Amino acid sequence: MKSIKKYIFALLPLAVITYSCDEADVIIQEQKDANPLPAAQTGDPGVVDFSNYVSIGNSLTAGFMDNALYTDGQNNSFPNLLATQFAIQGVGGGTFNQPDINSANGYSGPGPDGIPGTSDDLGRFQLSLAQQRPVPTAGEVPTAYAGNKAELNNFGVPGMKVTDALNPGLAANTYYARFATAPGTSTVLGDALATSPTFFTYWLGNNDILGYAVGGGANESLITSQPDFQDALQQSLGALVQSGAQGVVLTLPPMVLLPYFRAVPYNAIPMDNQALVDQLNAGFAGLNRALDGLVQVSQASPLVNVSQAEADARKVSYALGANPILMEDDALVDYDRPGGEFDILLALNLITPAERQALAPYGQSRPATSDDLPTLVSATSLGTTVGGSATAIIGVTVPAADNLILSASEVQTVVGTRATFNATIAGVVAGINAQANGSITLVDVQPAFADLFGLSPALASFLIDPTSGANAALAAMAAAAADQADGVLGIEVDGQNLRPDFAPNGVFSTDGIHPNPRGAGIIANLIIDALNTSRGADIPRVNVIALRGIIATDL
Structure with a gap:
């Protein structure tokens, strides 16, 4: 050498x-x-003034990715990507200031000691190729924004709902408190209006149902009422348009498709030992006999009304291979309630007191079906023991808690509520546009999601419009989504198929909810395409493939 x-x-x-x-x-x-150098890009703003662009939204707007707000995520937020394209010669965009977090990993939790601000704090997730799952990095608690708050352009606040944009109490949210002009007094909308915006993007509403969904449907109080949603939306968009700004409002995507609800299958309980299978089935024989007993009692007494189909849906039986998760479902009649079905069996001497006691955990339980959606966090609980007991296994002998799985009925709640919110968004935008010369461009993200997730036209139509045409705006959205639903998993971008997951060629970050930079680029391009079509603009699109996907580690 x-x-x-x-x-x-x-x-x-x-x-x-x-x-x-x-x-x-x-x-x-x-x-x-x-090897010629590419010519300098130029563009045209059409009829829009992009000189002072502000973005109002939640974590999607802030650049939250991988379960944390961190510097690279902020740099790749869809508003920042948009602002970069607006700054191209001829488009007329100005500077775009974000409330920089100044942290490589951000903060996702307090770590094992449960105390924020200590050495074991957790940061953003990254995909462990060795473990084939997201793992946290070392994190740090967010600090106050040190820049000029009066010159900010990105008003994205993780966790913010539609109603929060007008609420001074949002200062209780760390992410807003760190850049609020007057914490406890100022509001996100007021701070944004104070900058005299000429153009805005507004994407709120996801958190008005998402909190309920990610919590497995356990807390209905997390759902914003439709009247409150509409009132806050009208006030916010009305104030923005009255300030003289034009803008874009985005619809809410079909969130039950997110990897957060798809990464863990409903039949996530593996069995490869016949002796264990036999032992489990013997243990559940008493429950199954009791369920059949309720069917028999129903035929002879008006006190009980249990069909054979209902009893069969609650029975537990294991086999070699993949088995359904044993789960709680609060939509079921609680057979364990005082004076309920199990107590009636005891009163009729069809079961013993010991057998009655053994039935107590299964008053509202059943094996999961393909219509149920385990959450991503359920993976950390399924298969673990309760109180160190080798026979008390979550999802196997102990029903998985309601907050770990979005049941079929709760999925319907999410789908229906989101559709109601989208109809409200469309109605409010149409009403404002009728009085303000079409100042707002409505960008419907749902067709792109239908394409990305490989939906059939029929499924796309149902998820977007479960009312089956009762609302004209939803019907139009459903038709657009069905038209773009090709049944092929993934979305084609510059000759590459990008997947609807957080794999290396996916468009989601490792938290299963928020997009990675490529996903953010796709969102930015949906907005650019809409502006180019409806506003006579000629804004160059974001080079999605040039952006990174997920962050992976070999560890």
Whole structure:
């Protein structure tokens, strides 16, 4: 190797002497001709003034990714990507300031000690290729924004609902408190209006149902009422338009499709030991007999009304291979309630007191079906034991708690509520546009999601419009989604198929909810396409493939 290096170095002076300056210029020009630099991009704003763009939204707007707000995520927020395209020569965009978090990993939790601000704090997730799952990095508690709050453009606040944009109490949210102009007094909407925006993007409403969904449907109080949703939306959008700004409002995507609800299958209980299968089935024989007993009692007494189909849906039986998760379902009649079905069996001497006691955990339980959606966090609980008991296994012998799985009835609640919110968004935008010369461009993200998740036209229509045409706006959205639903998993971008997950070629970050930079780029392009079509603009699109996907580690 040393001799080869010496030989190459020895030729260098000869090369310098042999080639004249003119010959060198010819070679350089030949290289330039073969590899021309791309021409500088230019664009046109159409009828929109992009000189002071502000974005109002939640974590999607803030650049929250991988379960944390961190610097690279902020840099790749869809508003920041948009602002970069607006700043291209001819488009007329100005500077775009974000409340920088100044943290490589951000903060996702307090760590094992449960105390924020200590050395074991957790940061953003990354995909462990060795473990095939997201794992946290070391994190740090967010600090106050040190820049000029009066010059901010991105007003994205993780966790913010539609009603929170007008609420001074949002200062209780750390992410807003760190850049609020007057914590406890100011509001996100007021701070945004104080900058005199000429153009805005507004994407709120996801959190008005998402909190309920990610919590497995256990807390209905997390759902914003439709009247409150509509009132806050009208006030916010009305104030923005009255300030003279034009803007974009985005619809809410079909969130039950998110990887957060799809990464863990309903039949996530593996069995490869026949002796264990036999032991479990013997243990559940008493429950199954009791359920059949209730069917028999129903035929003879008006006190009980249990059909064979209902009893069969609650029975537990294991087999080799993949088995359904044993889960709680609060939509079921609670057979364990005082004076309930199990107590009636005891009163009729059809079961013993010991058998009655053994039935107590299964008053509202059943094996999951493909219509149920386990949450991503359920993976950390399923298969673990309760109180160290080897026979009390969550999802196997102990029903998985309601907050771990979005049941079929709760899925319907999410789908229906989101549709109601989208109809409200469309109605409010139409009403404002009728009085303000179409100042707002409504960007429907749902067709892109239908394409990304490989939906059939029929499923796309149902998820977007479960009312089956009762609302004209929803019907139009459903038709657009069905038209773009090709049944092929993934979305084609510049010849590459990007997947609806957090794998290396996916468009979601490792928290299963928020997009990664490529996903953010796709969202930005939906907005750009809409502006180019409806506002006479010519804004160059974001190069999605040039953006990164997820962050992975070999550990």
